[in-house]
Amino acid sequence: MPEALKSARRIVVKVGSSLVTNEGRGIDADAVGNWCRQLAALAREGREVVMVSSGAIAEGMKRLGWSTRPTELHELQAAAAVGQMGLAQMYETQLSRHGMGSAQVLLTHADLADRERYLNARSTLLTLLSLKVIPVINENDTVVNDEIKFGDNDTLGALVANLVEADALVILTDQRGLYSADPRKDPQARFIDTARAGDPALEQMAGGAGSSIGRGGMITKVLAARRAAGSGASTVIAWGREPDVLLRLAAGESIGTALLAGTAKQAARKQWMVDHLQLRGAVVVDDGAAHKVCDEGKSLLPIGVTEVDGEFHRGDVIAVRTAAGREIARGLANYSSTEARLIARKPSSQIAGLLGFANEAELIHRDNLVLT
Numbered sequence: 001m002p003e004a005l006k007s008a009r010r011i012v013v014k015v016g017s018s019l020v021t022n023e024g025r026g027i028d029a030d031a032v033g034n035w036c037r038q039l040a041a042l043a044r045e046g047r048e049v050v051m052v053s054s055g056a057i058a059e060g061m062k063r064l065g066w067s068t069r070p071t072e073l074h075e076l077q078a079a080a081a082v083g084q085m086g087l088a089q090m091y092e093t094q095l096s097r098h099g100m101g102s103a104q105v106l107l108t109h110a111d112l113a114d115r116e117r118y119l120n121a122r123s124t125l126l127t128l129l130s131l132k133v134i135p136v137i138n139e140n141d142t143v144v145n146d147e148i149k150f151g152d153n154d155t156l157g158a159l160v161a162n163l164v165e166a167d168a169l170v171i172l173t174d175q176r177g178l179y180s181a182d183p184r185k186d187p188q189a190r191f192i193d194t195a196r197a198g199d200p201a202l203e204q205m206a207g208g209a210g211s212s213i214g215r216g217g218m219i220t221k222v223l224a225a226r227r228a229a230g231s232g233a234s235t236v237i238a239w240g241r242e243p244d245v246l247l248r249l250a251a252g253e254s255i256g257t258a259l260l261a262g263t264a265k266q267a268a269r270k271q272w273m274v275d276h277l278q279l280r281g282a283v284v285v286d287d288g289a290a291h292k293v294c295d296e297g298k299s300l301l302p303i304g305v306t307e308v309d310g311e312f313h314r315g316d317v318i319a320v321r322t323a324a325g326r327e328i329a330r331g332l333a334n335y336s337s338t339e340a341r342l343i344a345r346k347p348s349s350q351i352a353g354l355l356g357f358a359n360e361a362e363l364i365h366r367d368n369l370v371l372t
Contacts (some may be wrong), residue, residue: 004234004260005251009166010048010129012233013039014157014224015172019240020087021093026062028084031241033094035172038246039134040098047250050164052137052157052372053091059083072193077146080141091136101133101317105129106140111157125164134297134332158224162231162271169228170249171221171242177257178218180205185316197229198258222259229261231271270370273317273330281310281325281337282319283363290322293329294371302343302351312337320369332363 005011015035022028039049057076060083062070068326070076088104093237095102104126111117128135154171160168175189183189206218218237225235238245238256249255285293289304300320312318313336320329335343335355340363342354348361 004253005168005170005236005249008047010050010157010164010166011042011168011170011250012052012157012161012164012166013172013246014052014153014193014239015054015168015299017058018174018176021051021058021062021173021209023061026088027059027137029090029094033097035240035246036094036100036151037098038244040100041247042096042250043132043134045250049095050125050129050135050137050160050166051091051142051145052153052160054138054153056080056083056087056138059086070071079105080137082276084138084142087137087138093200094271095134097287101131102348103128103133104134105137105149107137107156107160107344108140109278112163112275118163122163125160129164132260146325149172152220154220155227158235159275161228161233162275165271166233167232168234169225169235170246171237172245173218173221173237175218175237176239177237178202178206178222178259189282192257192259193254196260197235198226202259204251223297224272225259229259229280230274232263234261234341235259237333258269273332273368273370273371278331279310280312280316281333283308283340284321284323284324290328293320293369297364297366300329300364300369301348301361302335302363303345305340307346307362308337308340308344314339318364320364327372329364329369331369332364334360334365348349 019031020027020136021117022031026145028190031303042049057079060081061085063081063082065078070079092102096343107121111121123136137156137160139153156173157169177190178192202222203219206222221237228235236249236256236258242255245255283305285300285304286306286308289300292298294298306323312333314333316333318333319327320331321327330350333340339355343351346354352358
């Protein structure tokens with residue numbers, strides 16, 4: 001991992017609410033200024049850096065005089081709207097102090113679930129990086145609801161890493177890294193310095209909720225590392241107040257927990273399919289079709305489909321599942337759910353006769369299919 005970060009050209013950094021707002025007491029100008037100084041130094045080295053920052057709701061709570069996080073959606077959204085003003089102002093002030101331009105980017109899941117909006121977001125971020133501007137990204141909490149939320153900014157950080165095809169994701173938190181158990185409760189807890197992202201054992205170690213200020217916990221960071229690894233980005237989980245943590249990591253020093261990606265980068269379009277948190281529908285396939293898709297890298301033909309779930313349109317991302325319910329792939333549907341039900345279990349030669357037209361011989365072409 002030290003060498004991976006040392007050679008990383010594009011890095012996404014995520015900081016949590018408890019760090020940004022000093023445990024909810026308001027935006028910590030010194031801490032933000034410290035991270036911005038390091039981001040600017042990395043940018044001057046020729047690196048491309050993106051900051052994913054929590055803290056809007058926590059800052060809004062402080063400005064509104066609320067001591068506990070509200071539960072009503074409209075109150076959370078109001079707090080986010082109030083706090084986002086201060087959060088953006090702080091990053092702009094601190095980055096400009098170090099000679100760097102900044103840009104505020106607010107995202108929702110819908111922005112990354114829609115193909116066109118996904119590409120627009122990607123293009124905007126890459127353009128900002130090419131202009132030597134540091135994007136500061138947060139979830140657009142003022143407009144989302146629980147059905148379309150990322151859920152936490154650890155997930156958002158991983159999705160952004162995949163969106164811009166980052167080389168590494170650095171998650172700064174209020175803990176040193178990952179332990180084999182909660183060190184506050186188990187004196188025998190062992191520190192994990194290096195592991196493979198996606199190892200199921202890590203999720204058992206990281207169980208538990210976040211702080212009263214933020215929504216995430218160590219489990220969300222472990223899951224984020226697994227998601228980022230899907231596009232070949234390794235993740236470091238480190239204490240955000242470690243002196244010069246970003247500069248030292250970029251210089252190759254081992255700090256925190258390194259969760260290494262074991263896969264090569266996937267094509268951006270295929271990564272977009274994997275990153276869908278919500279799907280329009282799914283198809284269930286027989287064993288023969290599952291074998292051809294998973295083991296032979298073939299396209300999914302209608303004849304191998306036994307069941308169609310949900311309602312979707314041509315071009316939507318859908319899941320491919322076995323009869324036991326296990327998801328094996330995702331892909332872009334060439335036919336709507338209504339059409340798919342008509343051609344399921346039928347050979348491709350009959351598509352035109354059944355529908356009156358034939359877009360393609362495949363329900364999902366292998367070029368638009370990614371194994372999960």
